[in-house]
Amino acid sequence: MDLRLLSFALGASSCLLWPWLPSFQWGGLWLSLLIPFCYMRAWRLLFLVLGILWMQLNMQARLSWLDALGEQASHIITAQLQSAEPQDDKFTRLRLKIITLNGASLPLSPLVRINAYQALPALTAGSTLTLVTSLKPAHGLANEAGMDGRRQLLGKGISATGNLRRIIEVAPAPPGLRARWLTRAGEAWQGLAQAPLLAALTFGEQGGITDRQWDLFRGAGLSHIIAISGQHIALVAVLGWWLGRLAGQRGALLVSLLFAATYSWLAGFAVATERALIMVLIWSLLRLWRRDWPPYRIWLLAFVAIVLWDPFALFAAGFWLSFLAVALLMGASYLYGRPSLLRLQGILLLGLLPLQLALFEGVAPLALLINLLALPLFCLFIIPLALLGVLASLFSLPLGHGLLWLADGALGQLLGALAWLDSQWSLWWPLPGWALPASALLLLIWLAWRLPAGRWLGLPLLAVALLACWPAPPGWQVRVLDVGQGLAVLVTRGERALLYDTGDRYPGGYNMADAVILPLLRRLAIAELDMLILSHRDRDHAGNREALLAALPTAREISSYPFSSSTQLCRRGQTWQWQGLSLRMLWPERSGGGRNNDGCVLHISDGRVSVLLAADIEKEAEARLLALEGEGLRSTLLISPHHGSKTSSTPGFVAAVAPRGVVHSAGFLNRWGFPRPEVVARYDQAPSAPSQWQTGVSGAIRFDVGSNGFVVRAERETGPWYRRAGAWWKPQLWLE
Template identity: 35%
Template sequence: MVAIRALGRDAGAAWARWARAQRSTGLGATHALAALAGVVGAALLPHLPPPWMVLACALSGLILSLLLRMSRLRLLGVLLLAFAWTAGMATLVLHARLPPQLQGQDLHIEGRVVGLPEAAADAQRFDLAIEHASRAGRALPLHGRVRLSWFGAAQAVTPCQRWQLTVRLKRPHGQVNPGGYDSERQAALNGLIATGYVRDARRARQLGGAPVCVDAMRARIAAAIAAALPAGDRATPLLQALAVGDQRGLGEAHWRVLRATGVGHLIAISGLHVGLAGIAGALLVYAFTWLWPRVLLHWPRRVLAAPVALAAAWAYGALAGYGLPTVRTLLMIAVVAWASTRRRGVGGMQTLALALLAVLVFDPLAVLGAGFWLSFAGVALLVYALQPGRGWRAWLAELGLAQGVMALALLPLTVLLFGQASRVGPLANLVAVPLMGFIIVPITLVASLLLVSGAPGGVALTRFAAWLMRAQWDLLQHMAAWPWALAWLPWAGAGAFVLACIGVLWMLAPRGVPARVLGLPLLLPLLWPSLERPARGDFQAWVLDVGQGSAVLLRTPRHALLYDAGPRYRSGFDLGEAAVVPSLRALGVQRLDRLLIGHGDADHAGGARAVLAAYPHALLQGSEPERVGLPLLPCVRGQRWIWDEVEFSVLHPRRGGAVSGNESSCVLAVRGRGGTLLLSGDIGARSERALAQDGPMTGHASQPLVLLLAHHGSRFSSTDALLDALRPRLALVSAGYRSSYGHPHPDVLARLRVRGVPLFNTADHGALRVDMRADGPHLMLSREDAPRWWRE
């Protein structure tokens, strides 16, 4: 990654020199859009092009942009250059990742802690920038950032410390589910080359730390805010996020409120905060020139204020951690400062275009992040839609109108990126933007400076900001609790998204554009999509990718059942909340008729409470209610119901049977007109022998059968007796990537291979979709059907 950054700086400097040479051509919005098209075209490729193609695009783009005078061909040259630059950067990012042969090996690394370490219940988690790596005494060409967990650390890890550690690493690999979080894309975006854990704490050695470190200052300010407020004050994590972008204290409850009210952009340090810092710097210059006006005889006030405002904004951007909205605002301030010192006027769209070009040059992969699109699209549409007036009345009217404009302008993007839309967002922002942006944030920043400098008044000012924040948060919580506050919307397709964007541009067009209200119907395909549903007698099954756990969604034309709810770990991380519920919403499941928990193990039942919170009217059924901690209707052999001509049958456990643990798992057979799916829970060989004797209960022998392997492919499940009795056509397994349990076991793989049964694993293929139609099962593999260059 060091080489990548150096290459980025060199190429960026060359591009900047070329931009200065082309100033007479009016470098602006059209060039920025051409560059954006090239960057997006490369960043969203399923597979990266070969090096010769990248080089050909770069040379062609260079020739077209430098040697020809036709504007359209020059724009094509910019597009090709941007495409080649992005593809080259993406290739370097992939090459920097941990080599596959080093996965699971003991490596000795030295590096520096970057960012703010997180202290969880079970471990400390932090990012380490590798400076040196070796294995068995031999140096390794491994450089970049790794994310580590340190279980049972003897001392706290703090920012900027240097450590010598023995670690075990693996390449970035995450779950792939509909509507799910893409951790592999985030790894590419953040430059993470591996994740892992500290292997031998006794051999860990601290090597010292950097004398000057921005992250250490951020941690110091966050600690000072916590010390100034009572322990457990609910305003503490919110003020820490506002002051220095420290979001470690924000839990899912906070994010639930922020999503429902649409004010997350205010908690994460945004362009508004950075702009306020720049304004504060400019005001200092104005105050200085008011006290010593003779200075203005030599330099105009604007020329003096511009560099000071930029320096103030840049200093605060460093404390904020240089998030994308921060960087975008800094670049815009830099453009305005440059124009002011040269006494030139720069329009809002021109300023935004130059900032966009700068971001694309220095970090083209930023387009993979939601923040890039929300940041630039939001500002661009505000400039496009609003016409600034004069006076405080016009300013207030513009502030109120801006909330409605932003809510409408970003609606297609929020549905595309998050599958949701806040109905109360305009109203919540109308209150929160002035209170948080113009009162709480400045007070918090001043209080932070007083706290770290030891000046009097810091504690009192912090507590005043906390009081305001609590009042603001109470209002936001109240609004988030409204039942209609947040709408979850399934993905309606690219065509609906394009139509919605056209509709938004039409509705926000300047006055004089005719029939702007006709843009509204173009939003309907996005907001009310037509969902694909099975025909009567058919059903659809999604085996979700939840690692070493289980969660299977079963759908008929009018009903939905969830078998197991995904794992919840001792650290508190809940895949029911993080993966299962978002997948259900992305698939358009508005009502869950039944939640069936196979048995009480945490990898099956851990996410049940999160699912119930999202779907409180679901009928609860399962085994081991005392372990699950929920009132479950018993799951007993012989239970049967029919939905839309699809039969659901419980095959195990038997009524009155003295079984517990894995052997008490509910075994569910789902039979449609095209075949049967058997969900076998965690049963072992004994229960499988009993089940094999009841083979006819799973369907007709002539129908194909799809089997979800018991116990994630454990050695003592999926026995010869069961496989011979069922004769499955397909086998599926839900297991963890590089499972420490060795699932699926080689003996199971051999038994399937002998019988010619193909096996598909969520760890390898992501979520597995089975459409059981009249002509048999149809399988869809998420990783293969939606490939991305950044995925394993």
């Protein structure tokens, strides 16, 4: 049984590595294998194929509705509201379950996320809304560093996103029992400083937690405590077991399950709580049936049960973190019998480190110590008091307020201590890219040393370490980052960097500095910018200037707009030598304007390969540049002016530059239609016939320049099916 469960789990998990989503022909092939596998009693192979089939059929069924979106800019949807999370006064994020799309029913009611940049009427969960929205398949940014937005959305079951255009009709649902209870509890914690945290711990409502608080919890390794997860459900289940023991073992199990189910309901049956509830249910049933199964079998059964219940769970980071943590605890028991709490925390820290670096690109060095101190505080004091306060609020507001006041005081003291620690010793350490393979190598070496049959791993691990230390050939790199509708270009040589533009900063706090630029600089171990060039003052080019200047030292800031007294104004004729490269400023003729046609146009060359960064200049500036430079504009690579707008890339300019490659830095399905079809056609018809890329479609574009020319890498041209460009959700027979 164990190997069959493991085979199913491996088959299902393989969907994370598929280069394309297999078509129905592949499904037929898998089905044709089932009969001979049954005949040969090859049960492990049979369950492996069943796991593959389960994920293939589910992904096809759950994503096929995206074909109905077509090329339309707007759609009329009727949907049931799951949640509304205000991000600020003018921005609310809606999670909806679609019932009809443009009048047609959708059988599986897919989840979508809609951003509303407008004032909304009061909305209650369960209300039926008829809306005009823009909708597009789940996308997200694709860069070497930073969060994988598309995988993150799929992990939440969200297959499309969009913006609210207009509300047609709202059919409000009467507040349910949970909503009324939340309102009552809100009256009990009204006026308490940590009310948003109390709402998160008891009802899973995280909208009021500030970014600063999340940063502190992440640095302390306590994010799993604030977001209701398996640990909370397990704690409540244990409390239920303890209280129900008076009614015997069967009664204790039923009370335990009732407590866990109630807490999951309070949390709105969020994905993490559903998984934990399934595990508690499996454990309870085994106890009722008097089955004494080993822990690893329960672990495998829970894994398979959750994949059967929610196939999208495999794409969620929390799923893998929680299951790997349990696996590490079981491994610790196997190696050490009854390990101490300190040893358990150390094993969790080392074992989860590679996955944590792969997902979050950093580490919390004090998390081990903080968890040893804070976990008992949460489990024995804060969470029980908060839950008792919420329960008491139904009968007595003063009693509920008193209990919540005690929990609030403890939370306030904890936050104060974390803020002090963070001011003295940074709680979160972003690490460069080499830390991930180094941590994985360290973990394998430890396993080889600890496991009796692991010594044979020593020689291969030594060979891997030597290859990792082998010096890389010298060269320079140009990265046109995927920053949505905006521009950010990073030029690097070794650990030295020049950044041209910074991308946009949006209402609600989301910005390209934190999402893309800073994670990439950390991965590349770049601690300082030699130059920050801001082509002009538009927000999609300079929106993160202040954030970047505050985050890392910058030797020189250059712009066409005088942002501050330290800003050096760019003008035609300026030249620099930087890391063996020649930098020439070709435009503007006069400094200080900061408008599109005043943008800093920069030419970078090593004598063989050259790059032209053309900002947002339009046809007037292009004509003047042609008159001044002529064939001096010729470049190997071009970052197209103004994101591929029809007001730029005139025929004369395209012919003079004659690039071999053109990158249009434009967002996916952006409302301006950049790059414009006529501009794309103009480059296609040029004598140089350059290759073209759009960052919103292909992800970040990286050019590795060496003695033999350059090599191009587009982020969405490699990797698993859900990360690729184009209609990634459509089943294919082969990778096209």
